[in-house]
Amino acid sequence: MNLYPLKFKPILKERLWGGTKLREVLDKPIESDTTGESWELSAVKGDVSIVANGPLSGRTLQDLIDEDAEALLGTSVVERFGNDFPILIKFIDARQDLSIQLHPDDALAKERHDSFGKTEMWYIMDADPGANLIVGFNRDVTKREYTQSLAENKLLDLMNYEEVEEGDTFFINTGKIHAIGAGVLLAEIQQTSDITYRVFDFNRKDKNGNLRELHTDLALDAIDYEKKDDFKIPYGSQKDMVNNMVECPYFNTKYLDLTHDFKQDVSNRDSFTIYLCVSGEVTIENEYGSAPVHKGETVLVAACTDAITLKTKGAKLLEVTI
The missing domain is CATH 2.60.120.10 (Jelly Rolls)
Known part of the structure; x- marks a missing residue:
């Protein structure tokens, strides 16, 4: 495919x-x-x-x-x-x-x-x-x-x-x-x-x-009855960098606030990558093709991808992997 x-x-x-x-x-x-x-x-x-x-x-x-x-x-x-x-x-x-x-x-x-x-x-x-x-x-x-x-x-x-x-x-x-x-x-x-x-x-x-x-x-029998303050997640928001948000056994989520094109080598990732565009517009490319994405759209990039290029003049993304 x-x-x-x-x-x-x-x-x-x-x-x-x-x-x-x-x-x-x-x-x-x-x-x-x-x-x-x-x-x-x-x-x-x-x-x-x-x-x-x-x-x-x-x-x-x-x-x-x-x-x-x-x-x-x-x-x-x-x-x-x-x-x-x-x-x-x-x-x-x-x-x-x-x-x-x-x-x-x-x-x-x-x-x-x-x-x-x-x-x-x-x-x-x-x-x-x-x-x-x-x-x-x-x-x-x-x-x-x-x-x-x-x-x-x-x-x-x-x-x-x-x-x-x-x-x-x-x-x-x-x-x-x-x-x-x-x-x-x-x-x-x-x-x-x-x-x-x-x-x-x-x-x-x-x-x-x-x-x-x-x-x-x-x-x-499913409820946790203890009061815990473990739910609000602080995360970095440095521009044009990958910022950690959530890491758990089921998914890992990063935050990207991009002001210009951004390329990632994902050849060793061994997981699909999901991008949720939460602000702005971006074109997501791998070696097989590209897809334009705007706020409110979601893209799946296959695990067989070696490199992902995010072309943008301004976009905020959530990146999800396993």
Whole structure:
């Protein structure tokens, strides 16, 4: 295969809490006023990304993996994950607060759902004044205190709120209770998993007048009840350099603030590379071809690439590898 930088068609998701920022800020082709998510790069069954550019246009991500997994993903990635693409990339627009939720770890997700767990990170793309996130508890709590707060409709009294602005970055490890607040647009990088335990949804109803399903019992043994300040990620922002953001067993994310062309030797990387453009415009090139990218677009560069050139007069990028 000619594995030039690959762009994919966004998979748009309607959500009762969704809004219009995916169109207004990121230029996504949404038609409703309640589009909550744009899945940028996905191999989740039923939601597999389709190539949008070049000769491979119309092929699915899974097709390309099945044809030559090592060339696309990297030998070490295939050894760990086989032909399963291990990363899911989304943009999320919260016009209303999302439900308070958490995700199980790998062991619990495997036992209960035959799935990966869901470790994730967030990069704030846009935030209304005063917008916030819920991340963790505001003090250590016991399981009994937690269940009592649910029964008394007082869970919000235990939540930790974090006001946010563009560029803030958060790491959400498994077990951490969390919610995206109204007015926040963010990029989400996560393990390939759609396993979520919803524990509180502000008692709101869907368009049919029904309360959404909660996963109260499933969540009890998955929650981390300790107060921890391990979620907001400080990172360097030196221009025209690779700045470390997040390193974990599931993904590594770097931050690039480029003012001019930038070239990287990736011949020893042995992993695919994902770029999320969070500001400006850039053309991404490897030895097989190129792809123009603007704010709100995502590109996959194959592991068989030896060098990546980022041609730009100004762009900010998140770079994700395994």
